[in-house]
Amino acid sequence: MSDSQLFASQFVAALQNFGVKSFYLAPGARSQALAIAANQLAKAGLIDLTVRLDERSMGFMALGRALGDEYPVALITTSGTAVANLHPAVLEAHHAGVPMILLTADRPAKLRGRGANQTTIQNGIFAEAVRDCIDVDASADPRLVAKRAVELAVGAEARPGPVQVNIQFAEPLSSSQPSALDFVTNPELVQRANHLGELDVVVSEHAVVVAGAGAGTAASDFAKAARLPLLAEPSSGARVQGSITNYIAKLFELSAEVSQVFVFGKPTLSRAVLSLLRNTEYWVQKPSNYEGFDVFDRAQGFADRLVPIGQGSADWSDRWESEPEKSDRATLVSKVWDATSGDDRLLFGASELIRVAERAVEGKDLNVFASRGLAGIDGTVSTALGLAQAGNQVRAIIGDLTLLHDASGLNRSGLGELNVQLVVGNDHGGAIFSHLEMAQLLERPDFELLFTTPQAVNLEALANSYGWQYIRTTPGDLDQQLYRQGFVLIDCAL
Ligand SMILES: Cc1ncc(C[n+]2csc(CCOP(=O)(O)OP(=O)(O)O)c2C)c(N)n1
Structure with missing residues (x-):
């Protein structure tokens, strides 16, 4: 019997527990004991x-x-590099507070730095982006580590x-015994901490609430x-009925009158909101997952829960009534938003389209996601597939560059049947860059070469190669x- 297998079987069973x-x-050789154990539980x-x-895409x-x-x-x-490929997803998970446990197989510590094949500095590779790096060998207590x-x-x-x-695995790397099934016990869920630092805040008449990523209800x-x-x-997660549809347009008119802001989550989408925060007193309710927001280093107070004392005036709320933006992009995002309901899930990529949605979609109780931890355009196809595995219909609204960045994520092998629509707003490159000052200063061909970067890829052929329906x-x-x-890959021309 291999010590590596004994540890892996107990450890995987403990995680399940x-x-x-x-x-x-x-796939990989060094991690074989974990693979075998996980497969026993899966079967x-x-x-x-x-x-x-x-x-990378798996992350x-x-x-x-x-x-x-x-x-x-x-x-x-x-x-080796297999571990490093998890880094983009680990960074997003760190900033957005998404729970993931990375089981990275390593060689025994004594072989590090000695030229052993596929051996690098895995211990600490993710630095502060992981809550901890627990570096163990097969002599550790698998249940305690799990x-x-x-x-x-x-x-x-x-x-x-x-x-x-x-996990430092020594040879022999696996054996047929013991099975992870020998160590299975009844599942026992681990609860998260419940922080409850409250702060009473006196609401002024002309206050507003800003809800960014992770704000929730x-x-x-x-x-x-x-x-x-x-x-x-x-x-x-807070764009419910009654929220302001096109507050970006309204901010141009009313921001000078705003006297106080209550920030929930991490607002990152628009300059108009950030400039409001630069110039106005704000209080922050710390999101439970995302990092707390205070980019201007002048929050008046932070709390796990803000408790309002008093109310704003009805007049003030009425003055925020707004008209949604009308444009092709607004039609695209609104149609997807409207088609989504109940348990369906909607995922926004980091592109111009989520910014248009900010100005266009009506408040509605929906399950909406976006990787706003770092707002990368990487991994969005894979994120959509993972969400779909968790259940229910998923629609992802993404740009064409965001699709192509994660083209290998389209691989359906072994995924069975899932309901995923990738709705691609195809404007041949990154429209988001048109807001840069450079868009006016550079000659158009230079701007396209350096920023817009239209790609010469046939999306229909791409979809077909990976077995997706193409529309x-x-x-x-x-x-x-x-x-x-x-x-389903929906190529929507803009
Ligand atoms: C990994 C990563 N690389 C680069 C960027 C910078 N970036 C932000 S948006 C964008 C282009 C997005 O283009 P597309 O997906 O086509 O959406 P559009 O803006 O055209 O709607 C890029 C390259 C990023 N956010 N993440």
């Missing part, structure tokens, strides 16, 4: 195991799954986020209780395409 049910694996129906080729898929499951997911990689990893990931002590367990509840205009980003349409005709099942 502490409620981890979604496992991701990319017994105790966990879900997804095998992906590319660790984002696991991130999407963790967003949907609202519980830590586990990722298994071999040693418990600690799950606790840190769910945020039992602080903010949820990624945790690395770097705390923001809309506060706005309702304090009778204040609610300026909620589309992916804030070419326009914003006007988009609604007819939004109820298709399966893996």
Whole structure:
């Protein structure tokens, strides 16, 4: 019997015992004991195991799954660059507070720095971006390590986020015994900490509530209780009925009159909101997942929960009534927004389209997601697939560069049937850059070469190679395409 296998079987069973049910694996030799153990539990129906080729894309898929499951997911990689490929997803998970447990297989510590094949500095590779890096060998107590990893990931002590367990596997790397099934016990969920630092805040007549990423219904509840205009980003989780549709347009008119702002979550989308915060007193309710917001270093107060004392005036709220933006992009995002309901999930990529949605979509109770931890255009296709694995129909609104950045994420191999629509606003490159001053200063060909970067890729052929349905349409005709099942790439010309 191999010590590596004994540890791996006990450890994977312990993770399952502490409620981890979604496992991701990319193939490799050093991690074989973990792979074998996870497969034993998967075959017994105790966990879900997804095998992906590319660790970068797997990292984002696991991130999407963790967003949907609202519980830590586990990722298994071999040693070397395989580990480094998780870094983009780890950074997003760190900033957005998404629980993930990275099981990175390593060689025994004595072989590090001696030229052993596929051996690098894995211990500490993610620096401050992981809640901890637990570096162990097979002599560690697998149950204690698993418990600690799950606790840190769910945020039992602080903010949820990624945790690395770097495991030094010595040869023999695996054996047929013992099976992980021998160590299975009844699942026991680990709870996250409940911080409850409250702060009473006196509401002034001309106050507003700003809801950024991670705000959730705390923001809309506060706005309702304090009778204040609610300026909620589309992916804030607070853009419910009654929120202001086109607050960006209204801010041009009313920002000078705003006397006080209550910030929930991490607002990142628009300059108009940031400039409001630069010039106005603000209080911050710390989001439970995302980092707390204070980019101007002048918050008047922070709390886990802001408690309003008093209310804004009804007059003031009425003055924020606004007209949604009308444009092709607005039609695209509104149609997808309107088609989404109930348990469906909507994912926004980091592009011009989420900014248009900020000015166009009506408040509605929806499950909306966006990777606003770092607002990368990487990994969005994979994130959508991971969300779909967590269940229900997923629609992702993404730009063409965002699609192409994660083209390898389209790989459906081994995924079974999922309902995912990628709605691509195809404007041949990055429209978001048209807001840069450079767009006026540079000659058009130079601007395209350096910033817009249109790509010469045939999306239909791409979709076909990966086995996706492909539909070419326009914003006007988009609604007819939004109820298709399966893996659907909707190429919507802008
Ligand atoms: C990994 C990463 N690289 C680069 C960027 C910078 N960036 C922000 S938006 C964008 C272009 C987005 O283009 P597209 O997806 O086509 O959307 P559009 O703005 O045209 O709607 C780029 C390159 C980023 N956010 N993330």
